[in-house]
Amino acid sequence: MDLHYLTAHELGDLLQRREVSAVEVTEAIIDRIEAVDGRVQAYLTRTAEQAFEQAKAIDAARARGEKPGPLAGVPMALKDNLCTEGIRTTCASRMLAGWVPPYDATVVRRLKAAGAVMLGKLNMDEFAMGSSTENSGFFPTRNPWDLERVPGGSSGGSVAAVAAGEACYALGSDTGGSIRQPASFCGVVGMKPTYGRVSRYGLVAFASSLDQIGPITRDVTDCALVLGVIAGHDPSDSTSADLPVPDYRAALRPEIKGLKIGVPREYFGAGMEPEVETVVRRAIARLEEMGAVCEETSLPHTEYALPAYYLVAPAEASSNLARYDGVGYGLRVPGKDIIAMYMNTRSQGFGPEVKRRIMLGTYALSSGYYDAYYLKALKVRTLIRRDFEAAFAKYDLLATPTAPTVAFRLGEKAGDPLAMYLSDLCTIPINMAGLPALSLPCGFSQGLPVGLQLIGKAFDEATLLRVAYAFEQTTEYHRRRPELGVA
Amino acid sequence: MEYEAVIGLEVHVELKTNAKAFCGCTTAFGGEPNTHVCPVCLGLPGVLPVINRQVVEFGLKTALALNCQVAPFCKFDRKNYYYPDLPKNYQISQYDLPLARGGHLKITVDGEERVIGITRVHMEEDAGKLIHVDGPDGGYSLVDYNRTGVPLLEIVSEPDLRSPAEARAYMEKLRAILQYLDVSDCKMEEGSLRCDANVSVRPRGSQAFGTKTEVKNLNSFRSLQRALEYEIERQVAILEGGGRVEQATMAWDENRGVTYVMRTKEEAQDYRYFPDPDLVPLEIDAAWIERVRRELPELPDARCRRLIDDYGLPAYDAGVITSSRDLADYFDRVVALYPDAKTVSNWIMGDFLRLLNAGNLEPRQSPVPPEEMAALLQLQKEGTISGKIAKQVLEEMFATGKGARQVVQEKGLVQISDAAALAQIVEEVLAANPGVVEDYRNGKDKALGFLVGQVMKVTKGKANPGLVNRLLKERL
Numbered sequence: 014m015d016l017h018y019l020t021a022h023e024l025g026d027l028l029q030r031r032e033v034s035a036v037e038v039t040e041a042i043i044d045r046i047e048a049v050d051g052r053v054q055a056y057l058t059r060t061a062e063q064a065f066e067q068a069k070a071i072d073a074a075r076a077r078g079e080k081p082g083p084l085a086g087v088p089m090a091l092k093d094n095l096c097t098e099g100i101r102t103t104c105a106s107r108m109l110a111g112w113v114p115p116y117d118a119t120v121v122r123r124l125k126a127a128g129a130v131m132l133g134k135l136n137m138d139e140f141a142m143g144s145s146t147e148n149s150g151f152f153p154t155r156n157p158w159d160l161e162r163v164p165g166g167s168s169g170g171s172v173a174a175v176a177a178g179e180a181c182y183a184l185g186s187d188t189g190g191s192i193r194q195p196a197s198f199c200g201v202v203g204m205k206p207t208y209g210r211v212s213r214y215g216l217v218a219f220a221s222s223l224d225q226i227g228p229i230t231r232d233v234t235d236c237a238l239v240l241g242v243i244a245g246h247d248p249s250d251s252t253s254a255d256l257p258v259p260d261y262r263a264a265l266r267p268e269i270k271g272l273k274i275g276v277p278r279e280y281f282g283a284g285m286e287p288e289v290e291t292v293v294r295r296a297i298a299r300l301e302e303m304g305a306v307c308e309e310t311s312l313p314h315t316e317y318a319l320p321a322y323y324l325v326a327p328a329e330a331s332s333n334l335a336r337y338d339g340v341g342y343g344l345r346v347p348g349k350d351i352i353a354m355y356m357n358t359r360s361q362g363f364g365p366e367v368k369r370r371i372m373l374g375t376y377a378l379s380s381g382y383y384d385a386y387y388l389k390a391l392k393v394r395t396l397i398r399r400d401f402e403a404a405f406a407k408y409d410l411l412a413t414p415t416a417p418t419v420a421f422r423l424g425e426k427a428g429d430p431l432a433m434y435l436s437d438l439c440t441i442p443i444n445m446a447g448l449p450a451l452s453l454p455c456g457f458s459q460g461l462p463v464g465l466q467l468i469g470k471a472f473d474e475a476t477l478l479r480v481a482y483a484f485e486q487t488t489e490y491h492r493r494r495p496e497l498g499v500a
Numbered sequence: 501m502e503y504e505a506v507i508g509l510e511v512h513v514e515l516k517t518n519a520k521a522f523c524g525c526t527t528a529f530g531g532e533p534n535t536h537v538c539p540v541c542l543g544l545p546g547v548l549p550v551i552n553r554q555v556v557e558f559g560l561k562t563a564l565a566l567n568c569q570v571a572p573f574c575k576f577d578r579k580n581y582y583y584p585d586l587p588k589n590y591q592i593s594q595y596d597l598p599l600a601r602g603g604h605l606k607i608t609v610d611g612e613e614r615v616i617g618i619t620r621v622h623m624e625e626d627a628g629k630l631i632h633v634d635g636p637d638g639g640y641s642l643v644d645y646n647r648t649g650v651p652l653l654e655i656v657s658e659p660d661l662r663s664p665a666e667a668r669a670y671m672e673k674l675r676a677i678l679q680y681l682d683v684s685d686c687k688m689e690e691g692s693l694r695c696d697a698n699v700s701v702r703p704r705g706s707q708a709f710g711t712k713t714e715v716k717n718l719n720s721f722r723s724l725q726r727a728l729e730y731e732i733e734r735q736v737a738i739l740e741g742g743g744r745v746e747q748a749t750m751a752w753d754e755n756r757g758v759t760y761v762m763r764t765k766e767e768a769q770d771y772r773y774f775p776d777p778d779l780v781p782l783e784i785d786a787a788w789i790e791r792v793r794r795e796l797p798e799l800p801d802a803r804c805r806r807l808i809d810d811y812g813l814p815a816y817d818a819g820v821i822t823s824s825r826d827l828a829d830y831f832d833r834v835v836a837l838y839p840d841a842k843t844v845s846n847w848i849m850g851d852f853l854r855l856l857n858a859g860n861l862e863p864r865q866s867p868v869p870p871e872e873m874a875a876l877l878q879l880q881k882e883g884t885i886s887g888k889i890a891k892q893v894l895e896e897m898f899a900t901g902k903g904a905r906q907v908v909q910e911k912g913l914v915q916i917s918d919a920a921a922l923a924q925i926v927e928e929v930l931a932a933n934p935g936v937v938e939d940y941r942n943g944k945d946k947a948l949g950f951l952v953g954q955v956m957k958v959t960k961g962k963a964n965p966g967l968v969n970r971l972l973k974e975r976l
Contacts, residue, residue: 096546109545116539118546217545222777251550251780329777332578335589336543340643351584378580378772387774 016041017178018494021235024181025083031075035068035086039130042088046132046179049497054154055164055174057093058101059133064088067130074128083238085128090180092171093134094141095226096215097121104217105149105170106139108337108344108362118215119250120184120226120243127242132180136170139364140334141186141219143167144194144436147427148366155423156199157495158461162420165195165436171229172199176495182230182239186216188223189322190416190440193452196229197415197464200454200493202236202481203229205440207472208447209254211240212247218333220326221252223444232491233453233482237261240474256472264475265482270304272480275408279315280439285417292456292463293414296484300412303483310408312400317393318442319434324377324390325445330367331374337362369430398446405470410480413439415452415464439466449474453481454490462490502704503739505732506712507661507697508619511674513653513684514626514692515558521625521651522549522592529690533631533644541649543587548778551576555623555651556782558683559599560792562653563621565677565799568603570789575781576623580772585628585643593654595773597781598622605677606801607669608819616670617658626650653683659698659709664728668721671695672823676800680825694719697728700745701735710735711745715752715759727752731759803828811841820849826863827853830870837874840881847877851891855898867901868894876904888961889913917964919971922955925963926971929954940976948972 146169168185196203339345339358455465523540
């Protein structure tokens with residue numbers, strides 16, 4: 014039995030029946046990491062020692078007759094922008110190369126309380142800015158399906174680790190598609206919950222009004238399980254919603270008859286690979302066969318989402334990233350005075366994409382341009398939100414492609430930021446509107462995974478999961494594993 | 501030409517909430533550097549601020565006491581600028597939607613009452629403190645973040661002030677109100693009350709504003725007044741010399757007694773304000789505002805009115821006593837026990853304040869509690885001690901912390917009201933001063949005063965003066 018390719022709930026069942034121990038599972042996955050990570054390069058920091066300690070503690074608890082939850086003893090890993098007490102958290106930036114947070118993110122605390130075994134921290138685009146994980150300040154991660162291709166970004170390390178059997182599940186963050194787009198490229202399930210559903214406390218901010226933490230898993234059941242653990246109000250995050258968290262696993266029923274699904278035509282625009290479109294349309298047809306009512310619809314302001322996003326996100330980022338100045342922590346490059354020290358530190362600490370966005374954002378917020386750029390973008394954001402409100406007056410959810418293409422080659426778009434930005438075309442509007450969305454494997458094109466994106470009403474993750482689960486029950490795509498040249 | 505000044509003040513008040521504005525750290529002053537800190541007030545990566553409800557509550561109290569309109573909906577903004585003691589390199593503040601606007605307060609200068617407009621009241625967080633250390637390579641700087649995130653209120657006045665004296669009176673009145681509200685300890689020496697002054701001058705009678713300068717960080721009433729006096733004179737000198745005042749941000753050099761330019765309009769900061777996406781907007785409902793309004797304490801103006809109406813105190817006395825809540829509270833407690841308000845007021849404004857000032861003490865730190873002050877006045881009224889002795893007793897009470905009766909007993913200061921005992925002394929004084937006795941009998945009334953003084957001298961001031969007078973007259 015390949016323990017490293019089981020889902021979290023399958024492993025959880027084995028652990029609960031004590032057919033395997035958490036230590037055995039941990040060992041198996043650490044062996045897998047040893048075997049493949051040299052090629053995939055998903056991990057920035059590995060914490061095997063702590064993982065074994067956590068695994069032993071879970072085994073001991075079970076031996077005492079305790080019954081910890083279904084994720085207890087299941088090995089997982091975190092995107093390296095989630096703060097972990099005592100374990101370095103770098104955001105894949107030289108700026109934070111040696112930084113060790115003195116505290117855990119709320120989601121990390123919740124996972125620890127659920128008995129999670131943490132294997133380490135995963136690669137990403139620097140400060141979560143990018144769509145390919147080539148912008149990591151350290152090294153690019155590769156797509157397990159084709160090592161010459163990108164895993165997507167910015168949660169590329171998290172997604173590649175889950176796809177390659179190097180973690181049973183992972184957490185990523187999604188500001189404009191950073192969980193869903195790589196999930197689509199690597200054939201796993203990735204969800205961006207509603208803005209406010211999961212506490213952002215301890216997530217190193219990129220764009221605060223768009224960022225959301227979410228699960229990356231091998232199937233929908235795992236997605237429901239992990240979301241159930243990390244969701245819920247947190248008094249440390251005033252933007253986190255004080256709403257009850259449903260039992261997401263209990264919501265998974267293979268029953269979608271009569272459900273109304275809108276298919277916005279703007280998401281099938283120019284730049285879409287025909288074969289990807291075919292695969293996605295076939296998936297939507299399958300939902301129809303299962304009893305859903307699918308109908309073409311329109312979200313007329315979609316085309317403005319990308320430009321508005323590239324004002325709002327960099328504006329917030331320029332402010333959020335101002336704290337990396339060499340004064341209190343992180344990299345410091347000396348200079349003849351304080352201004353020179355700031356400039357040297359920031360020049361050498363940040364990579365080109367981060368600098369590009371800081372400059373864009375600083376410009377967009379500066380006096381004289383604020384109204385024309387930032388404020389205008391906020392107005393566009395309102396229009397986009399209204400598009401969705403209108404659509405959700407008619408439909409229970411929306412279905413679209415997650416990304417216009419399959420995974421592209423390393424280096425293919427690295428020199429062309431605008432081409433790179435287009436790969437998040439289908440995901441960005443959802444962040445602008447703060448809605449929940451999920452990407453799940455729905456087929457293959459050129460032997461590479463294609464993702465179907467389901468978009469839900471605010472705080473209605475349950476419906477998304479239910480539809481995704483129903484779809485998954487009728488397909489085998491989520492069971493396929495990349496070869497990677499090892500058993 | 502005659503010029504007049506146009507002055508507006510931006511006052512920063514540190515609130516004495518239990519916790520900082522956006523985290524649970526203590527706001528206590530001092531402490532070992534970097535001990536009153538947590539990931540949130542250090543602005544570490546990943547942290548989020550959460551507004552402390554008490555900050556809003558204190559802000560509301562202040563806004564209502566200053567007769568402002570409270571906004572039903574306000575939000576927090578980021579003010580972006582680089583400074584080494586600002587951990588996030590932005591300050592959480594309020595920009596276009598502040599907590600409250602449009603209030604006023606009254607001041608009286610040279611007997612003239614003036615109403616000074618309040619433009620706005622908003623909430624923000626304080627920065628840390630830099631400590632500069634000289635060293636062989638030009639020195640280095642240390643940062644103490646204990647103060648970062650301490651809540652501040654910024655209270656901005658309209659440009660309604662016309663002289664440094666008015667600016668000072670405004671600041672003093674504001675401090676009194678804040679102390680009455682108990683929202684700040686208002687210790688200027690610890691920076692918990694400080695202000696920036698916008699000042700311009702114009703020919704008297706002109707309606708147009710002149711070019712203003714902003715004098716930053718004035719942290720005592722004295723520097724406020726001196727800096728304004730200097731800056732007004734400087735601007736007038738420029739105009740009289742045919743020059744133009746440059747718009748600039750100035751600093752005040754307390755030692756040299758001059759203002760100097762920190763930066764000019766060309767170097768002005770672009771703060772790139774925008775709504776802080778980490779903080780949800782604040783909705784303040786009418787019920788909340790009404791509750792706070794009901795709970796407002798009696799404020800200086802109302803209390804002053806009450807002292808005049810209820811106790812018949814002169815306006816001057818009432819003004820002095822109510823200028824500090826501490827002093828007014830002390831007065832009220834003494835009067836409750838010794839209901840002769842004018843006598844109490846005389847004592848408090850006189851010897852009591854003198855002794856407090858000499859010891860650099862606040863009324864609440866007085867070694868003489870109100871009960872003992874009342875006891876002292878009672879001893880005098882009963883005739884146990886004379887007024888002159890009472891002053892001595894009060895000094896002794898201040899010095900030792902002992903009660904009035906105890907001091908009088910221990911020092912044997914009880915007034916001699918025993919006619920037989922005094923008669924003896926009177927006889928001796930008359931015998932020793934035959935010439936004066938003669939003078940008196942020849943119609944020189946002033947001679948009696950000398951004889952009374954002699955009796956007092958012999959008794960070390962303890963003789964009952966009324967009785968001495970009577971006895972002397974009888975014998976003469």
